[in-house]
Amino acid sequence: MKKNVLKKVFAVAMSMMMVGAFMTGCGGGGNDENVVVIGGSGPLTGDYSTYGTSVKQGAQLAVDEINAAGGVNGVEFKLVFEDDVADPVTATQAYAKMADEGMQLSLGGTTSGACLAAATEAEKDGILMITPSASQVECCAPDNAFRICFTDPLQGAFAAQTVKDEALGTKVAVIYDKSNDYSAGVQKAFEAKAKEIGLNVVTSQAFTSQSNTDFSVQLNAVKSSGADLVFLPIYAQEAAYVLTQAEKMGLDVQFLGSDGLDGVIEKAGAANVAALEDVLLVTPFYADEESAFVKAYKDAYNAVPDQFAADAYDAVYAIKAAMEKSGAVPTDSDFNDKMIAAMTEITVEGTTGTMTWDASGEPNKAASLVRIVGGVYELYE
Numbered sequence: 009m010k011k012n013v014l015k016k017v018f019a020v021a022m023s024m025m026m027v028g029a030f031m032t033g034c035g036g037g038g039n040d041e042n043v044v045v046i047g048g049s050g051p052l053t054g055d056y057s058t059y060g061t062s063v064k065q066g067a068q069l070a071v072d073e074i075n076a077a078g079g080v081n082g083v084e085f086k087l088v089f090e091d092d093v094a095d096p097v098t099a100t101q102a103y104a105k106m107a108d109e110g111m112q113l114s115l116g117g118t119t120s121g122a123c124l125a126a127a128t129e130a131e132k133d134g135i136l137m138i139t140p141s142a143s144q145v146e147c148c149a150p151d152n153a154f155r156i157c158f159t160d161p162l163q164g165a166f167a168a169q170t171v172k173d174e175a176l177g178t179k180v181a182v183i184y185d186k187s188n189d190y191s192a193g194v195q196k197a198f199e200a201k202a203k204e205i206g207l208n209v210v211t212s213q214a215f216t217s218q219s220n221t222d223f224s225v226q227l228n229a230v231k232s233s234g235a236d237l238v239f240l241p242i243y244a245q246e247a248a249y250v251l252t253q254a255e256k257m258g259l260d261v262q263f264l265g266s267d268g269l270d271g272v273i274e275k276a277g278a279a280n281v282a283a284l285e286d287v288l289l290v291t292p293f294y295a296d297e298e299s300a301f302v303k304a305y306k307d308a309y310n311a312v313p314d315q316f317a318a319d320a321y322d323a324v325y326a327i328k329a330a331m332e333k334s335g336a337v338p339t340d341s342d343f344n345d346k347m348i349a350a351m352t353e354i355t356v357e358g359t360t361g362t363m364t365w366d367a368s369g370e371p372n373k374a375a376s377l378v379r380i381v382g383g384v385y386e387l388y389e
Contacts, residue, residue, distance in 0.1 A: 042079075044338045045086045046071070046327065047111035048140075048320075049102040049126065050118030052091035055217065058245070058271065059316045063118045063140050064089045065309050066317030070324035073304070080331045083338060085324070092117060096125035103129045111135070112338050113347065115323055116153070118316065120144035120189045127153050136347040138326055140319035144189050148369035152348050156319040156326070156360060156371060158292065160190060163266045164197025166375055167239060167290045170264075172205050174377065174388075176288070177237025177262055179210045181230040183223070183250060184241050187216040194241035194266050210235050215246075223250045227259055237262045244271035244314070252276060255283035265289040267375075271314035273383055281383040293318040293360040294378045294385035301359040315360075322358035329354040 048067060050060025064087075071085045079085065088109050090102035099122035103114075107129075114130045116139035117123030123142030130137040131150035138154045139147055145159050158166075171177055180202065185191035195212070202209050211233040213226035227250070230238055238254075238261050240247050247269050254263075265272070269289040276284055295302050295312050301321060305313040313321075327347075330336075333354050336346040356363045361373035377388040 041337075041339050042082065043084050043086050044112050044331075045088060045106075045110045046113045046115060046324065047088045047090075047103070047106035047109070048115030048118075049090045049092040049099050049106075049122060051094040051122075052089075054093045055245075056094045056119060056243070058275075058314075059141065059243075060091065060094075060118045062271075062314050062316035063115070063320040065311075066140070066305070066313060066320035067115060067324050069301075069305055069308055069317075070321045070328075072308075074324070074328055080328050081335060081337050083331070085327075087324075092122045094119040094122055096121045099123070099125040100129060102126075107133070112343065113327055114138075115140060115320065116147065117142055120147055120193075123147045135344045136327070136330070136351070138323045138351075140323045141316050144193060151367070152344070154326070154351050154365050154369040154371075156323050156358075156363070157315075158267065158375065159370065160193030161197040162370075163290065164194040164199075164241065165201040167194070167241070167264065167266055168198045168201035168205065168207055170290055170377055171202075171237060171239070172207055176264060177235070179208050179233070179235045179237070181210055181233055181235035181238045181261075182212040182241070183226050183230070183238060184212070184214055185216065185220065185243075185246065186214040187218070188243075190268060191241050191243070194268075195239075198239055198241060220246050221249055223253050224257075226250075227254055227257060230261070231257070231259055235261060237264060240265040240269060242266075243268045244275045247272045248275035248277075248280070251287060252280045252283045255280075263287045267291040267293070267315045270294070271316075273380065273385075274312060274314075278383070284380045284383070287380045288388060289378050289380075290375055291315060291378055292373055292375045294376065294387075296385070299359065318359045322356065322360050322363070325358060326351070326354070326356050326363070329356050 050063045052060045075084045092099035092102045114137040116126045116137045120142045184195035330350040334346040334350040363371045363373045379388045
């Protein structure tokens with residue numbers, strides 16, 4: 009009789025232990041109730057590793073600052089970040105891994121394709137997602153999704169309008185990466201706006217990720233077209249190749265880039281700084297040496313922050329602002345509902361500008377026209 013009783017007691021105890029273990033392992037990964045876990049992914053290896061690394065470092069700097077100041081609502085931040093190699097399938101796997109590790113808020117993906125995959129999963133889970141840098145419009149289609157950067161259409165239209173308003177050129181050429189969502193998206197919007205406002209686009213030259221080091225064909229086409237301005241809606245590494253090759257062939261035109269051009273000074277290197285002189289870019293951020301963020305980033309990583317790092321830094325501070333506004337803590341049953349609702353009620357004085365958001369998830373902030381002079385950025389005046 010005693011044996012049967014003991015067996016029953018043992019069985020009940022084991023069942024309770026198993027249930028407890030299961031509950032700890034799902035929907036939060038057994039998180040410390042005084043810690044909120046923020047997950048994100050980006051390319052830490054491969055062709056676009058610079059951008060994922062910048063996002064990770066910018067986010068981590070903000071996390072460290074916030075924790076050093078005492079956290080928010082009695083809660084500290086923890087960042088988990090995975091390498092998604094800018095691939096949607098890998099990004100989905102990375103999201104699942106971070107969810108298993110207790111992710112409660114998401115930075116989505118660094119690049120648009122990867123972020124679309126992450127956004128799908130975040131929408132299913134109902135968690136707040138703030139992507140620092142994924143600029144494709146669809147990334148913010150779900151109600152729980154917000155972004156820090158500008159969309160591709162907004163960037164392209166703004167760049168075209170800037171060319172006209174500032175009288176930067178009368179014959180415009182475009183060099184873009186047709187295999188990249190960001191580049192092709194900005195190019196399409198730029199040319200549509202150019203047509204609308206009467207800008208003369210004389211040639212549009214494409215390349216792909218398989219042919220992104222030698223730009224002699226595109227640059228010779230630009231030269232033959234008689235263009236006096238070249239718009240470059242491309243990333244910094246490709247831009248560095250374009251600009252150094254253009255200088256070597258003696259192509260004397262004005263170059264204008266979108267925010268992906270940020271970081272071109274470092275990519276081109278000190279030996280090629282002359283090739284970057286007077287290059288313009290439209291961006292909400294530039295590395296002002298007097299900025300507290302720039303100084304802190306350089307101290308932490310011995311590197312100059314780019315647009316991606318600045319966007320990620322601001323994304324984490326947006327999370328902080330939403331927590332402060334809502335009073336939410338991770339143990340609240342409606343934690344993410346509160347966080348999502350708070351996003352349209354906050355104002356963030358970020359390193360990329362003063363930002364508010366509406367229900368579309370898009371940021372309301374200004375962009376600047378920046379010029380490279382003597383190997384440093386300065387406002388165009």
